[in-house]
Amino acid sequence: MTDVSSKAANQMWGGRFAAGPDAIMEAINASIDFDRRLARQDIEGSRAHAAMLAATGIVSDSDAEAIREGLLTVLSEIEGGSFEFSAALEDIHMNVEARLKELIGEPAGRLHTARSRNDQVATDFRLWVRDQCDAAIDGLRALQEALLEQAEVGAGWVMPGFTHLQTAQPVTWGHHMMAYVEMFGRDLSRFQDARARMNECPLGAAALAGTSFPIDREATASALGFDRPMANSLDAVSDRDFALEFLAAASICAMHLSRLAEELVIWSSAQFRFVTLSDRFSTGSSIMPQKKNPDAAELIRAKIGRILGANIALLTVMKGLPLAYSKDMQEDKEQVFDAADTLMLALAAMTGMVSDMVANRDALAAAASSGFSTATDLADWLVRVLDLPFREAHHVTGSLVAMAEAQACDLPDLSLQDMQSVHAGITDAVFDVLGVENSVASRTSFGGTAPDQVRSRIAEWKTRIG
DSSP states (O other): OOOOOHHHHHHHHOSSOSSOOOHHHHHHHOOHHHHGGGHHHHHHHHHHHHHHHHHTTSSOHHHHHHHHHHHHHHHHHHHHTOOOOOGGGOSHHHHHHHHHHHHHOGGGGGTTTTOOHHHHHHHHHHHHHHHHHHHHHHHHHHHHHHHHHHHHHTTTOEEEEEETTEEEEEEEHHHHHHHHHHHHHHHHHHHHHHHHHHOEEOTTOTTTTOOSSOOOHHHHHHHTTOSEEOSOHHHHHHOOHHHHHHHHHHHHHHHHHHHHHHHHHHHTSTTTOOEEOOGGGOBOOSSOTTOOBOHHHHHHHHHHHHHHHHHHHHHHHHTTOOSSOOGGGGGGHHHHHHHHHHHHHHHHHHHHHHHHOEEOHHHHHHHHTSTTTTHHHHHHHHHHHHOOOHHHHHHHHHHHHHHHHHTTOOGGGSOHHHHHHHOTTOOGGGGGTSSHHHHHHHOOSTTOSOHHHHHHHHHHHHHHHO
């Protein structure tokens, strides 16, 4: 592609301006450094538009065919790395059109009939974000599959459940893994919902008011895989809800990834030893040879800031814009591009870590048996067997915990005589509920941590994911 001068750039604008743009204006106005990522979508949309123009008789079949074939050549040059992008031509649309004119001559000038860069960029960007929704859905399914494998292996392995990062009640490793399967399942559904809502085509809205040409918007929408054309031309060119919904879904998903990353950082520490992360997703220290750092998890935990920032940035861009298009909306893409890249990298890294990590069953079991984790089971037993009001049972159990703490032992290590000194009605049957294995087995309510419940939910998810 030949270099384009200010004069050539002016010709793209038509006769309105006598002088070329100032260098500073050119720099602030150009978007080609980032919107070149929309090249495939731009050419896909232009080929559909050209086919529609021919089908409706607006341009000749021969001109439309030359346009469509020329656009394939342009795409080949871009994907092959030989295309020369020009900042003087501002954006991907004008860069493509200028090269098309070099390739096929006069018919290239007919391509922009009955459309504007406003509906063109709205279509390109929507197609790109739709692709990112599909990629996120695939990435989430892969992560869920990795979590399901972990859950299936450890469906009956006991571990401590925490509140306030303090030992609360025993749960199972499988149950904990399945909590994230559920979370990421909601994330997946959010991307699916956002994709369904964004699957309407802006093309044909032109600058803002539609066009007087007899175009067929249903045809271009169908050719591009949209469900229908957008119903209001003003809305079509000014809407960026689709990008905001993607960022909102990405932000929630990144928050879930960050929570899991935080647990992996804690669990892989020498103080916990719940899991061992593979060397593939760990690094060493430049000075301390014993270190194995969970850097991938830490970076995932940090990268949510980029995605949340993108969400806020685009909301800020859009919040004060009157209808329809304003140049502010050129600032819609870089944040979304970065957020999508960041999300996909984080999903891939987390899937790798979860797939490779090894849970330390003995350390999990030892931790589950500490910290008075069966205190709630004791209180429930007092209610169920001795018919105590729960508040009284709670008080009795608290007294027994204090006694065990004073004796530096756990609840199952107290003697029956010790327990009866707090409440005479307690019998040796209480010891049946104080073991952590018995505790988790008893939590049979729907959604509970009992291994049979966990295995049932694993089977449901495996069927759902296919």
